[in-house]
Structures are given as structure tokens and as C-alpha cells.
Amino acid sequence: MSDVYLNGEFIDGNLAKISVFDQGFLYGDGIFESFRSVDKKLYQFSSHYQRLLQSAEALSYPVAFTQQQLEDILLELCERNGWNNAYYRITITRGKGQIGFQRDMDNDLTCLIVGREFLGLDDRYYRQGIEVKVAQTRRNAPEAISPKIKSISNLNSLLGKLEAKATGAFEVIMLNNKDHICEGSASNIFWTRDQWVFTPAASTGLLEGVTRATIMRLCEEKLNLRVIAGEFKLQDLQFSDEVFITSTSLEVIPVVKVDGFIINQGQVGPIARRLREELHLDMGTGS
Known part of the structure; x- marks a missing residue:
């Protein structure tokens, strides 16, 4: 088991312990953020850190470390575990408390950072493309739960992921309560038409997503493609040339089938392939 970082200490993961009264465990009162390091250098770290602060502010969590301090912790974890390319997750909860909603909300926070060597997916997913299904589970309405909070209380996404597993699909497309395309259970979605x-x-x-923002930038800066963000219905995908999903861990995966509808005659298109190459160049890993 690799070392982890827990409440100010590096410790063997087998020895790490969190209270059964932790408010994250009892109530899902917690936030998380994921990071990647490439050749022991953190990629897009500032954007991920700012999103962590955004989530923390929404739940009135004081973040106990600066961006530089968190970077030092992550890279120390990388050194201790002998990773070169790594994937990390930081989880912060309200810490040990009491049961019942009439409880003190000012506990000492729990902070856990875990990681693993980042090996990536089998290359066949990028060469052959994937199938996605349209989930029956809808995305939480932003008026109910702010999507700006990256919460560990992530049952909505889990239900979507379970739907994907039940149907043999790689991922699902989740609609919102207005029937607009929203995102995947753990990814953002793009599609192309002509040069748009x-x-x-x-x-x-x-x-x-941080990778979503990077892909939007790369489309315009490197591929000279205009990106349009808006409110769209499922039928818009049926007229697309390419569909692909993005995330920190998935990078850019082409989609060749949506709910049985074939995209681009089932062939991986050039834009998804080129964007992944440009993303690798942006990371400093080459094509």
C-alpha cells in the first residue's frame, strides 16, 4: 500500500484511520479535487487549486494550506511512492463531529490526500472510440445543489455510472431537468459540425472541468475551431461529425455510438485525435 497524507502527516495507507464520526462519512459533508502530475510536474495545478478554494468557500471550510504548500505536499507524496506520472485526489471533510443535524459545524477538518501511478487507459479506447448511453438519471438542478461545489456527496453521478455499467456502455450522457444535454457521470462532452x-x-x-476549459482553448488556439457553449438537445448530436468526452483522467476519448445512433459511420474522427495530441503537447509529454 502506498503512503498517503492525512491531517498533516505522511503515513502508510494501511495504517491511516478516520473516525466513524467523521461528517464526510456520516453526511457526505466534504469536497474533493483531483490532480495529475506529468514527469513529476503538476499540470494545470493553479486551476484545480482555485476550484478547490471555490468548493471550500461554499461550505465555509477554511483551507489550511496555500497553493505552494499543497503543491509541496503532492510532490512529496510523489517522491515517497516513487511515481513519475501520478493521479491524486484530495478529500476535505468537516471532520469528527456528532450525529444529528443539530450539531456543531465548527469541527477540525479532515484532510486526506491519496494517489496512484497514472497509467492511462488502454489505447484501443482512443483508436476505436466508445459507446455512451443516455442516462435516465437527471443531473441535479443547479438551483438545488450548486455545480460549483465538487462534493463527495456524489450519488447523482454514481447512479449514472451504474446505468452505464448495466448497459455495457463506457459512459452516460446526463440531461438536466429541462432536457438539455449536460455532461457525463464523470466527464464533459463536446461535438463538432463542420468547423464548429x-x-x-x-x-x-x-x-x-479544468480539462474542458483546456480543450476549449486548444480548439481555438491550435485547431482554429470556434467553440460554442449553449443549451442543446439530444437531436443536436445526431447531426454531428464527431463526439468526444473529456476529463483529467480520460483526456479526450472519441464517441462513435450514442444510444445506438452511429456517429461518423463508427469511425474515430480527426479532431478528437488531434486534440489529444495537442493536450499531450500542452502537458509536455509530446504526442
Whole structure:
């Protein structure tokens, strides 16, 4: 078992312990953020850190470390475990408390950072593309739960992921309560038509992924493609040339089938392939 970071200490993961009264365990009162390091250098770290602060502010969590301090912790974890390319997750909860909603909300926070060597997916997913299904589970309405909070209380996404597993699909497309395309259970979605790239707008209730923002920038800067963010219906995908999903861990995966509808005659298109190459160049890993 690799070392982890728990409440100010590096410790063997087998020895790490969190109270059964932790408010994250009891109530899902917690936030998380994921990071990647490439050749022991953190990628897009500032954007991920700012999103962590955004989530913390929404739940009135004081963040006990600066961006530089968190970077030092992550890289120390990388060194201790002998990783070169790594994937990390930081989880912060309200800490040990009491049961019942009439409870003190000012506990000492729990902070856990875990990681693993990042090996990536089998290359066949990028060469052959994937199938996605349209989930019956809808995205939480942004008026109910702000999508700006990256919460560990993530049952909505889990239900979507379970639907994907039940149907043998790699991922699902989740709609919002207005029937607009929103995002995947753990990814953002894009599609192309001619020289235009489309993606759902933040107003649909999606989590604005850091990789999503990077892909939007690369489309315009490197591929000279205009990106349009808006509110779209499922039928818009049927007229697309390419569909692909993005995330920190998935990078850019082409989609060749949506609910049985074939995209681009089942062939992986050039834009998804090129964007992944440009993303690797942006990371400093080459093509």
C-alpha cells in the first residue's frame, strides 16, 4: 500500500484511520479535487487549486494550506511512492463531529490526500472510440445543489455510472431537468459540425472541468475551431461529425455510438485525435 497524507502527516495507507464520526462519512459533508502530475510536474495545478478554494468557500471550510504548500505536499507524496506520472485526489471533510443535524459545524477538518501511478487507459479506447448511453438519471438542478461545489456527496453521478455499467456502455450522457444535454457521470462532452465545436454551457448545471476549459482553448488556439457553449438537445448530436468526452483522467476519448445512433459511420474522427495530441503537447509529454 502506498503512503498517503492525512491531517498533516505522511503515513502508510494501511495504517491511516478516520473516525466513524467523521461528517464526510456520516453526511457526505466534504469536497474533493483531483490532480495529475506529468514527469513529476503538476499540470494545470493553479486551476484545480482555485476550484478547490471555490468548493471550500461554499461550505465555509477554511483551507489550511496555500497553493505552494499543497503543491509541496503532492510532490512529496510523489517522491515517497516513487511515481513519475501520478493521479491524486484530495478529500476535505468537516471532520469528527456528532450525529444529528443539530450539531456543531465548527469541527477540525479532515484532510486526506491519496494517489496512484497514472497509467492511462488502454489505447484501443482512443483508436476505436466508445459507446455512451443516455442516462435516465437527471443531473441535479443547479438551483438545488450548486455545480460549483465538487462534493463527495456524489450519488447523482454514481447512479449514472451504474446505468452505464448495466448497459455495457463506457459512459452516460446526463440531461438536466429541462432536457438539455449536460455532461457525463464523470466527464464533459463536446461535438463538432463542420468547423464548429459545441459543448453544453455552465447554465445547464455541469461541473466546469479544468480539462474542458483546456480543450476549449486548444480548439481555438491550435485547431482554429470556434467553440460554442449553449443549451442543446439530444437531436443536436445526431447531426454531428464527431463526439468526444473529456476529463483529467480520460483526456479526450472519441464517441462513435450514442444510444445506438452511429456517429461518423463508427469511425474515430480527426479532431478528437488531434486534440489529444495537442493536450499531450500542452502537458509536455509530446504526442
